[in-house]
Amino acid sequence: MVGGIRGADAGSNLRLCGWVHRRRDLGGLFFIDLRDRSGVLQVSVGPDWTEAESLALARGLGAEDVLEVEGEISFRPPEARNPEMATGEVEMKAVRMRLLNRAVTPAIPVFRSPEEELPSEDLRLRHRVLDLRRQEMQRNLRLRHELVLEVRNYLSGLGFVEVETPILTKPTPEGARDYLVPSRNHPGEFFALPQSPQLYKQLLMAAGMDRYFQIARCFRDEDLRADRQPEFTQIDLEASFIQPADLFGWMEGLMAALGRVAGVDVQAPFPRIPYAEIMESYGSDRPDLRYSLRIQDWTRVLEGLEFRVLQAAVAGGGRIRGLLLEGGGGLSRKDLEGLEGVAKKAGAPGLLWVKRAEEGGSGPLARFMEEVTYEALGLRPGDAALVAAGPDRVTSPALGAVRVPALRALGRGPERGAAWLWVTDFPIFEVEEGGRLAATHHPFVHPHAEDEGLLETDPLATRGQAYDLVYNGVEFGSGSVRNHRPEVQRTILRHLGLSHGEIDRKFGFLLEGLASGTPPHGGIALGMDRVVKEFVGAPSLRDVIAFPKTTAARALFEGAPILLSDEELRELHLRRLGPGDGSVDTEDGGIQGPGTP
RNA sequence: GGGGCUGUAGCUCAGUUUGGUUAGAGUGCCGGUCUGUCACACCGGAGGCCGCGGGUUCGAGUCCCGUCAGCCCCGCCA
Numbered sequence: 266m267v268g269g270i271r272g273a274d275a276g277s278n279l280r281l282c283g284w285v286h287r288r289r290d291l292g293g294l295f296f297i298d299l300r301d302r303s304g305v306l307q308v309s310v311g312p313d314w315t316e317a318e319s320l321a322l323a324r325g326l327g328a329e330d331v332l333e334v335e336g337e338i339s340f341r342p343p344e345a346r347n348p349e350m351a352t353g354e355v356e357m358k359a360v361r362m363r364l365l366n367r368a369v370t371p372a373i374p375v376f377r378s379p380e381e382e383l384p385s386e387d388l389r390l391r392h393r394v395l396d397l398r399r400q401e402m403q404r405n406l407r408l409r410h411e412l413v414l415e416v417r418n419y420l421s422g423l424g425f426v427e428v429e430t431p432i433l434t435k436p437t438p439e440g441a442r443d444y445l446v447p448s449r450n451h452p453g454e455f456f457a458l459p460q461s462p463q464l465y466k467q468l469l470m471a472a473g474m475d476r477y478f479q480i481a482r483c484f485r486d487e488d489l490r491a492d493r494q495p496e497f498t499q500i501d502l503e504a505s506f507i508q509p510a511d512l513f514g515w516m517e518g519l520m521a522a523l524g525r526v527a528g529v530d531v532q533a534p535f536p537r538i539p540y541a542e543i544m545e546s547y548g549s550d551r552p553d554l555r556y557s558l559r560i561q562d563w564t565r566v567l568e569g570l571e572f573r574v575l576q577a578a579v580a581g582g583g584r585i586r587g588l589l590l591e592g593g594g595g596l597s598r599k600d601l602e603g604l605e606g607v608a609k610k611a612g613a614p615g616l617l618w619v620k621r622a623e624e625g626g627s628g629p630l631a632r633f634m635e636e637v638t639y640e641a642l643g644l645r646p647g648d649a650a651l652v653a654a655g656p657d658r659v660t661s662p663a664l665g666a667v668r669v670p671a672l673r674a675l676g677r678g679p680e681r682g683a684a685w686l687w688v689t690d691f692p693i694f695e696v697e698e699g700g701r702l703a704a705t706h707h708p709f710v711h712p713h714a715e716d717e718g719l720l721e722t723d724p725l726a727t728r729g730q731a732y733d734l735v736y737n738g739v740e741f742g743s744g745s746v747r748n749h750r751p752e753v754q755r756t757i758l759r760h761l762g763l764s765h766g767e768i769d770r771k772f773g774f775l776l777e778g779l780a781s782g783t784p785p786h787g788g789i790a791l792g793m794d795r796v797v798k799e800f801v802g803a804p805s806l807r808d809v810i811a812f813p814k815t816t817a818a819r820a821l822f823e824g825a826p827i828l829l830s831d832e833e834l835r836e837l838h839l840r841r842l843g844p845g846d847g848s849v850d851t852e853d854g855g856i857q858g859p860g861t862p
Numbered sequence: 863g864g865g866g867c868u869g870u871a872g873c874u875c876a877g878u879u880u881g882g883u884u885a886g887a888g889u890g891c892c893g894g895u896c897u898g899u900c901a902c903a904c905c906g907g908a909g910g911c912c913g914c915g916g917g918u919u920c921g922a923g924u925c926c927c928g929u930c931a932g933c934c935c936c937g938c939c940a
Contacts, residue, residue, distance in 0.1 A: 287900080287901080289898095289899050289900065289902050290896085290899095290902085291896060291897055291898070291899060291902070291903090292895070292896035292897065293896080293897045294896090294897040294898065294899075295897095295899090296898080296899050296900065296902085298900070307899085307900070309898080309899090311897065311898090312897085313897090327891090328890085341898080342898065344898080345898045345899070345900085347899095347900060349900090350900075353900085370872070370890075370891060371872085371873090371890090372872060372873080373872085373873060374872090374873060374874095374889085374890070376901085377873095377874095377901095378874095378888095378889075378901050379901080380874095381873085381874055381875095381888090381889075381901095382873095382874055382875080383874090384873060384874075385868090385869085385873095385874090385932065385933085386932055386933060387869090387931070387932045387933085388873080388932095390932085437940085439940045440939080440940035441938080441939050441940075442938090442939090460939095460940080461940095463940090485939060486939095487938055487939040488863090488937080488938060488939075489939090490934085490935080490939085491933085491934070491935095493939070610935085610936080703940070704940045705940080706940065707940040708940065709940090761940090805933095815931085815932065815933085816932070816933060816934080817931080817932085819931090821931095821932090
């Protein structure tokens with residue numbers, strides 16, 4: 266490995282292989298920066314120590330040519346040492362070089378000068394092999410490997426067993442859209458790719474596996490974001506006869522182990538805060554607790570103000586809540602407009618504000634405020650308050666969305682480097698538009714011990730034994746204790762609008778499993794890609810996945826998906842409805858990118 | 863499904879606001895000089911469907927409409 270060569274290696278004769286990173290031609294003398302995954306080493310080529318044939322070869326070398334070099338590791342002349350380079354004290358004096366493979370001029374540079382921008386995402390994905398040769402990407406993928414290895418070792422040490430579950434599975438009626446796979450030998454029938462191994466891991470508990478885990482690939486055919494890929498990897502696990510607290514301890518240990526690998530600060534145990542309390546204080550189910558600012562309830566103080574907006578909100582059963590910003594007087598009108606925009610995007614009709622000055626104040630609320638009102642809110646001169654009024658389902662998301670941007674606008678950075686959090690006791694159901702019930706997490710969450718009686722009578726008030734792991738405002742994963750009794754599971758599916766027949770048809774295999782003596786069990790699934798992204802500090806999930814898809818769910822390198830010919834479709838008992846005429850150009854499956862218009 | 867940003871030389875970007883000679887720079891590439899460089903330096907050169915299609919205009923990289931691609935966001939993601 267070239268990157269590890271040091272002064273201690275001086276005098277040794279070695280044979281090294283790598284890529285031509287850069288080449289400097291000084292006329293009679295050449296310097297070649299030889300690169301492999303470990304780093305870069307300077308190879309010097311000169312007539313006094315290099316064979317003539319190799320000297321001639323050096324003249325014609327280009328970037329990314331693949332080279333084998335034999336020679337002696339030597340200290341460089343003192344004035345020619347490069348302290349910025351890990352290997353900068355030494356070089357290889359090439360005696361003999363062999364060209365292992367020629368590279369065409371690279372479409373995107375592997376070497377990049379300090380101030381130059383990265384090539385566009387489009388080209389990076391299209392020419393992925395070149396992009397992956399960059400040290401940053403090499404480092405990301407290697408660290409990912411080390412994290413996965415640590416997951417396996419850690420969980421195996423706890424007695425968890427990795428079991429593979431099917432990739433060809435049964436389409437599910439709930440949740441995300443499935444990627445479907447037509448069956449050739451069963452006309453008109455389809456498999457689905459798994460959205461997660463959820464049901465299989467529960468069945469493994471029924472099967473007595475006791476402690477299961479899997480580094481599992483999952484597939485969801487939904488529109489993408491910077492933190493969402495159509496196929497992604499979960500650290501999926503499940504255990505029998507456990508309480509949530511068991512799982513919290515294991516996961517905190519796992520995160521600490523991963524943190525040691527990645528150099529991330531992990532201080533366990535993590536705070537465990539019920540969903541209701543988190544929403545009340547931070548307005549989000551995944552708050553970034555590196556910032557401690559909390560939402561306050563100011564209903565009592567402000568409901569008496571002669572301000573119709575506030576009075577109407579309270580009369581309608583809502584509350585008046587807000588954020589107290591110390592030093593918030595420094596927010597410009599533009600800042601405040603920006604924050605109102607954030608609140609509106611989060612669904613609020615608007616955002617009220619008031620700044621207190623030495624005398625009086627300013628902002629939409631100022632003319633209703635008196636000294637005592639400022640005092641009651643805790644506002645001192647120079648402070649500001651951001652206020653929202655209405656039902657909690659509107660004000661919480663709005664204030665939650667504004668919380669961190671408001672602090673950032675005041676130039677405040679995070680108060681700590683890392684903030685871990687368990688959000689517990691999520692409600693089992695939430696209301697969809699139109700009043701239908703939907704599962705907050707998924708339909709297999711076991712009711713909270715104190716709420717089991719509510720499941721029939723007041724499903725919306727029923728808390729589940731469900732929890733999310735949050736790191737710096739990013740949801741790392743979520744889990745729950747599952748229903749192990751078929752009757753409870755049926756009740757929940759019924760609340761979700763499934764008929765008895767549908768339940769049997771779609772979830773019969775699960776209920777059958779549960780009925781056969783399934784132990785109480787629970788588990789969690791962590792987003793592996795997100796964990797790696799956060800731990801390596803990558804700006805996008807695409808930077809921790811070797812061959813990711815674009816925002817439009819295309820693979821640019823291979824050029825997938827592609828149209829199939831009518832003949833190929835016929836074998837699968839499929840017929841084309843959309844674009845394409847069946848005359849598919851099968852020659853164009855190429856490396857150059859999307860093969861079809 | 864909707865909104866926003868971007869698309870000019872192999873790559874990174876100016877030029878588009880206010881339409882007007884031959885569309886520029888850096889880097890890479892090709893040729894030359896150079897024996898201690900390390901973003902080597904210096905000299906010379908090639909390289910453009912200004913994403914694509916249509917329109918307005920005497921004239922479009924620049925204005926208008928459509929479309930494609932990449933990115934970001936809303937919906938969606940149990």
